Amino acid sequence: MRQPAMTAAEVKDYLIEVFPQTAHLFEIDEIAPMRARVRMLTGPEHLRPGGTVSGPTLFTLADCAFYVVTLAMIGRVALTVTTNCSINFMRKPAPGALVCEARILKLGKLLSVGDATIWSEGASEPAAHAALTYAIPPRRGENVG
Amino acid sequence: MRQPAMTAAEVKDYLIEVFPQTAHLFEIDEIAPMRARVRMLTGPEHLRPGGTVSGPTLFTLADCAFYVVTLAMIGRVALTVTTNCSINFMRKPAPGALVCEARILKLGKLLSVGDATIWSEGASEPAAHAALTYAIPPRRGENVG
Amino acid sequence: MRQPAMTAAEVKDYLIEVFPQTAHLFEIDEIAPMRARVRMLTGPEHLRPGGTVSGPTLFTLADCAFYVVTLAMIGRVALTVTTNCSINFMRKPAPGALVCEARILKLGKLLSVGDATIWSEGASEPAAHAALTYAIPPRRGENVG
Amino acid sequence: MRQPAMTAAEVKDYLIEVFPQTAHLFEIDEIAPMRARVRMLTGPEHLRPGGTVSGPTLFTLADCAFYVVTLAMIGRVALTVTTNCSINFMRKPAPGALVCEARILKLGKLLSVGDATIWSEGASEPAAHAALTYAIPPRRGENVG
Numbered sequence: 001m002r003q004p005a006m007t008a009a010e011v012k013d014y015l016i017e018v019f020p021q022t023a024h025l026f027e028i029d030e031i032a033p034m035r036a037r038v039r040m041l042t043g044p045e046h047l048r049p050g051g052t053v054s055g056p057t058l059f060t061l062a063d064c065a066f067y068v069v070t071l072a073m074i075g076r077v078a079l080t081v082t083t084n085c086s087i088n089f090m091r092k093p094a095p096g097a098l099v100c101e102a103r104i105l106k107l108g109k110l111l112s113v114g115d116a117t118i119w120s121e122g123a124s125e126p127a128a129h130a131a132l133t134y135a136i137p138p139r140r141g142e143n144v145g
Numbered sequence: 146m147r148q149p150a151m152t153a154a155e156v157k158d159y160l161i162e163v164f165p166q167t168a169h170l171f172e173i174d175e176i177a178p179m180r181a182r183v184r185m186l187t188g189p190e191h192l193r194p195g196g197t198v199s200g201p202t203l204f205t206l207a208d209c210a211f212y213v214v215t216l217a218m219i220g221r222v223a224l225t226v227t228t229n230c231s232i233n234f235m236r237k238p239a240p241g242a243l244v245c246e247a248r249i250l251k252l253g254k255l256l257s258v259g260d261a262t263i264w265s266e267g268a269s270e271p272a273a274h275a276a277l278t279y280a281i282p283p284r285r286g287e288n289v290g
Numbered sequence: 291m292r293q294p295a296m297t298a299a300e301v302k303d304y305l306i307e308v309f310p311q312t313a314h315l316f317e318i319d320e321i322a323p324m325r326a327r328v329r330m331l332t333g334p335e336h337l338r339p340g341g342t343v344s345g346p347t348l349f350t351l352a353d354c355a356f357y358v359v360t361l362a363m364i365g366r367v368a369l370t371v372t373t374n375c376s377i378n379f380m381r382k383p384a385p386g387a388l389v390c391e392a393r394i395l396k397l398g399k400l401l402s403v404g405d406a407t408i409w410s411e412g413a414s415e416p417a418a419h420a421a422l423t424y425a426i427p428p429r430r431g432e433n434v435g
Numbered sequence: 436m437r438q439p440a441m442t443a444a445e446v447k448d449y450l451i452e453v454f455p456q457t458a459h460l461f462e463i464d465e466i467a468p469m470r471a472r473v474r475m476l477t478g479p480e481h482l483r484p485g486g487t488v489s490g491p492t493l494f495t496l497a498d499c500a501f502y503v504v505t506l507a508m509i510g511r512v513a514l515t516v517t518t519n520c521s522i523n524f525m526r527k528p529a530p531g532a533l534v535c536e537a538r539i540l541k542l543g544k545l546l547s548v549g550d551a552t553i554w555s556e557g558a559s560e561p562a563a564h565a566a567l568t569y570a571i572p573p574r575r576g577e578n579v580g
Contacts, residue, residue: 088548115550250415311480378518
């Protein structure tokens with residue numbers, strides 16, 4: 001299986017460089033071939049009525065974790081962008097840390113496709129599950145055909 | 146066609162009550178039967194590398210606008226929650242105001258299903274399109290069967 | 291707005307050529323810029339328990355209608371393929387003809403993105419709504435970058 | 436973990452009863468708690484231009500496999516219906532048998548939510564991945580509140 005091109009520390013440094021405003025919310029627990037585990041520390045600004053973590057917060061974590069695993073595999077390509085995300089919200093997560101497992105199911109030249117599953121830290125049943133596609137910009141001079 | 150249960154001003158007051166931290170980002174331009182138009186004022190915190198509005202910001206707007214149209218139709222049910230959102234990101238929106246048209250395609254007792262389309266203000270072509278489902282909690286004593 | 295490259299009759303001939311086994315199920319009612327209306331004639335083989343049209347049948351119609359509108363706009367590119375479809379099933383359609391309105395929201399060099407809405411013929415409320423993405427293969431010698 | 440209510444043979448008998456026209460296409464390899472593996476035998480009618488299995492065929496298998504695992508867990512509830520499916524098509528499967536692993540991520544009173552991954556038999560990389568939601572009809576006299 002294809003090996004990662006970056007370590008967890010390298011990806012974290014890169015996030016701080018390109019997302020200076022939000023990178024501090026995320027910790028990268030693990031990078032493995034085609035997989036990553038990312039942790040998010042939620043605060044009061046991430047809650048919604050009823051005291052549970054908001055949907056946009058869960059989306060943000062799924063999106064970030066899939067970005068992390070894609071970057072880890074292909075290296076520094078900042079303009080890699082989400083093209084599709086379908087997310088199912090299943091259980092309302094309590095305030096506190098969230099853990100997300102992202103995995104790539106297909107890593108092509110132009111698209112990275114996979115999913116991300118989110119749990120409240122310590123919970124056995126997932127809070128949300130997302131299927132994601134990222135577009136990878138062609139390198140200059142590269143012929144995609 | 147079923148008529149809205151709340152006006153734009155009533156929904157806005159309600160958003161301020163239940164989402165005090167984020168309600169100021171949104172303006173409700175129009176409520177019509179099964180439709181709403183919501184505007185979002187983006188700031189530097191909503192941008193990503195390249196200076197375009199981030200995916201989570203677009204998700205937040207689509208989610209909020211569909212919440213607005215659902216609330217407007219069914220009245221004050223704060224615990225109405227997103228169960229599914231599938232979003233396609235199509236064009237990178239420039240910084241500035243975003244406009245979102247949300248429409249309900251099915252309003253059942255338990256689910257509100259529809260979509261939301263987002264444009265940069267003044268642009269003719271959409272930046273993102275989302276299909277959404279919200280779950281409506283059963284009222285006390287109501288038998289859903 | 292970009293104009294279609296093929297007429298309804300030309301697209302229908304092409305469907306018969308590339309999908310000889312299923313093309314007879316579909317009629318192309320209308321082609322317009324970035325839009326198409328396609329009709330499907332369902333038979334007993336398309337029903338499920340309870341006598342309603344099956345989910346896979348509705349998926350097939352949404353997928354075909356979006357293929358039709360994409361082909362109509364870009365011309366004969368048989369290997370254009372679905373990469374993502376998110377479909378919401380909202381009402382059970384009765385046996386008989388189904389009508390599908392497909393529209394393209396973004397027509398890029400590599401992707402066609404849009405949605406498709408399905409009604410039972412004569413019904414005012416939709417049975418299903420799908421968001422779809424098709425990948426368009428690069429032409430030989432074309433540099434996508 | 437909650438145990439299945441039906442065996443593979445019981446589910447197969449039930450499919451034959453409620454889907455007499457299509458049940459012969461599917462074999463149920465395994466039922467486990469919250470998981471099922473279903474095999475589909477494809478024929479010439481399931482192919483599309485280029486000789487690969489069609490998207491609607493892959494959708495049909497994902498949908499059937501998730502129905503199988505949901506039925507296996509909750510027992511005979513024929514009117515259980517798909518409400519949402521988001522499917523990513525990743526690789527073109529060659530003609531022949533397809534294998535699908537379906538898993539439930541949340542089994543509630545009203546909804547069964549999970550995913551399904553499809554491979555060509557013997558392939559190591561998946562052809563398609565779907566996230567699915569099924570609605571479970573309330574039993575007579577049951578108060579969902």
